[in-house]
Amino acid sequence: MDAPRDRSAFERAQALFRQRTGPLTDDLARVPGGFGLGQVPTRLAPDATTSMICGFCSTGCSLDIHLRRGEAINVSPSVDYPVNVGTACPKGWEALTPLRSPDRATSPMLRGKNGKLSPVEWPTAIDTFVTRFKAIQARYGDESVAFLGTGQMPSEELALLGALGKFGMGLLHGDGNTRQCMATAVVAYKESFGFDAPPYTYRDFEESDVLVFVGANPCIAHPIMWGRVCKNPHRPAILVVDPRRTETAMAATDHYPALPKSDLALLYGVARVLIERGWIDRPFIDAHTTGFDEFAARVADFPLDRVAAATGLERGAIERFAEHIHRGKRVSFWWTMGVNQSHEGVNVAQAIIALALMTGNIGRPGTGANSITGQCNAMGSRLFSNTTNLLGGHDFTREDHRRKVAGALDIDPERIPSRGSLAYDQIIEAILKGKIRGLWVVATNSAHSWINQADLHDILGRLDFLVVQDMYTTTETAQRAHLVLPAAGWGEKDGTFINSERRIGLVKKVARAPGQALADFYIFKLIAEAWGCGDMLRRWSSPEAVFRLLTEVTRGQPCDITGITGYDMIEKMRGVQWPLPEGTPVEAASERRLFEDGRFFHADGKARFCHADPERLPEATSADYPFTLLTGRASSSQWHTLTRTGKSSLLRKLGASDPYVELNPVDAAALGIAPNTHVVVQSRRGQMAARAFITRTVQPGQVFVPMHFARTNQLTFAAFDRRSRQPAYKACAVRVKPLPDGKRSGEV
């Protein structure tokens, strides 16, 4: 990095903005470290060790960051943090490496007439942003520009993006990558419990005597949570429902390799056995739930023979599943993407919730219907992104909610739209139809991670103006942008994340962002000023000021955190779980779960049994495309589209870098495919060259491809859960063919 030149360009930008925006830059000047440039905050001693939450998965481990002469030089897991108590997975240990990569975005980049991206200064970038989006809005209306956010930025930044986009710029549509991940759990919880509220605390992993994992592979995706399971002293039964024999399935006591997307039949079958044998908690059902009788009538249609045929499991296995639940005194149910990413994910999640409710396994230690979140701040985006919900879990369509939020933020209630956003897939559809013509993508790599890339690439090409705000210029999405805004990453800015057990933890600036890269927070502030809505966001002056506004917004909600006085308290308490209403006593490092009093968040205080009949697979296998394609995480060292973990040579060594497909030996023999030879996986939409990894982890008729490879989503089929609009990434029809000798990946 050429520091003096960057600095002078930056100072010129700052001077221009000072002329135009006045007090904004003064605000920024008061922020330690300024825009993201400059020194590490002065409140950290140059040789300090400070702790902060990891920026990858939702486990929310605390990492100690060791500074020397003001530079973060090393990382070790915090021993005194209740989540991870001295452990971290490879991504955590390598957390600083992706910050130092040479492909970091160090200046804004604008696509010129020659079609190439070239560096421009911030004032030009922001002017272009405002001029182009305003022109689109003026011509085509407020619905013609949309934003896509993320579960990988602090809540303060997410909230500022949501407030700027919807209250400031007047956009109606914004969504984020959390749709790809958590939308199903959100809808399921809201309907069943009355609020989007994962009820557990991690200690439940250690206190259960039966743990049921449905469509979750924590050994790979949440290794430190799995570490908590390993600490369970009760010799628990561990039941895993996954079509694949994953690392977690291998470590479990019982693996149920049900056919892909047969979970609903399986769970209803288990519920029927429990009811028939009287293995239910009648007093709990009567006192704390509604809708059980209708649920029982529904599952009566799922006798063992029907369930065995649907799942491919033996009748005895289904009965054993029910017996385990019956024998357990503290049964916890956990689910992740094998459930959420399905055409009927909400129904499956609600079937899991029903099993917990009917057996009274909720609100006690070691129990719960527990959705595990994915990204470091997925829970923060659920509460504070201002996309599906109005800030703080409020409802855009309710006037009382709009007035309350406007009051807490000191803004005009008329600024708050009275309807929700289009979902991600509907935004994409609206681009296809020419209704949305401008898109602003922040901290997500849609051109790799969105379902059915063959269509998506064509659709992104239709945009009049695409802005991508990312740490790197090299992501698949940044490469398609008209304008790239260079962002600081984790470790280069302040804020808070909320982990899977609802624990709010701090992230801090311990490193300088390179070149002119700015924290997303300050990019949003600059845009607000230039757009002309800076005044409305005047109180949003720093991450901590925003945190205080957000606590006020939550007053009276199930996620009320008015008892958190500020960042110092979060630091001292070693993270704080929501809720914490003002005046609630709480001990440091305590662990709390929801529903211990048997009261749920519906007006009648009761949880609801919700249910529906299984629906047909959106794309079934056929003679031409005989395999079901499963996709997911492959290694604890690889993160999503690899923009960050791919930058560490250590992490690269721990995961496969060339695309591969897991194929059962029976299928390999039938197709004449030898181990490690090259094959092509084809769907009706696209194809992918891959190395054949011949293994019994997949069943005959099924193949698995990691999501980390760019071509994986060339294959997937764009089907969605109707109720949550979450993409069904985990089942479509493909075929596999050997490649002629000598052909290699990449040559098809």
Ligand SMILES: Nc1nc2c(c(=O)[nH]1)N[C@H]1C(S)=C(S)[C@@H](COP(=O)(O)OP(=O)(O)OC[C@H]3O[C@@H](n4cnc5c(=O)[nH]c(N)nc54)[C@H](O)[C@@H]3O)O[C@H]1N2
């Ligand atoms: N190392 C690493 N960790 C991560 C991530 C990462 O990229 N890398 N990403 C994070 C994020 S954002 C998320 S959302 C989580 C995801 O965490 P997980 O959901 O645990 O991970 P996946 O591998 O996507 O899917 C889990 C399992 O679902 C199974 N599955 C597929 N179809 C079905 C089905 O029909 N029924 C059932 N029962 N199972 C099925 C797959 O075989 C797979 O083993 O991981 C988080 N942690």
Ligand SMILES: Nc1nc2c(c(=O)[nH]1)N[C@H]1C(S)=C(S)[C@@H](COP(=O)(O)OP(=O)(O)OC[C@H]3O[C@@H](n4cnc5c(=O)[nH]c(N)nc54)[C@H](O)[C@@H]3O)O[C@H]1N2
């Ligand atoms: N086939 C298939 N596809 C899937 C899945 C699957 O299981 N199968 N899983 C889905 C799931 S659960 C998820 S969560 C998505 C994840 O999909 P994405 O969100 O697209 O994946 P990431 O690689 O995490 O992308 C995050 C981007 O943000 C950038 N970034 C990181 N930190 C910051 C920051 O602080 N500021 C800014 N401005 N940028 C930053 C990174 O460089 C990266 O480009 O993928 C989904 N896609």
Ligand code: SF4
């Ligand atoms: S388990 Fe998740 S939060 Fe913990 S170190 Fe690994 S990536 Fe970070």
Ligand SMILES: [Mo]
């Ligand atoms: Mo995710």
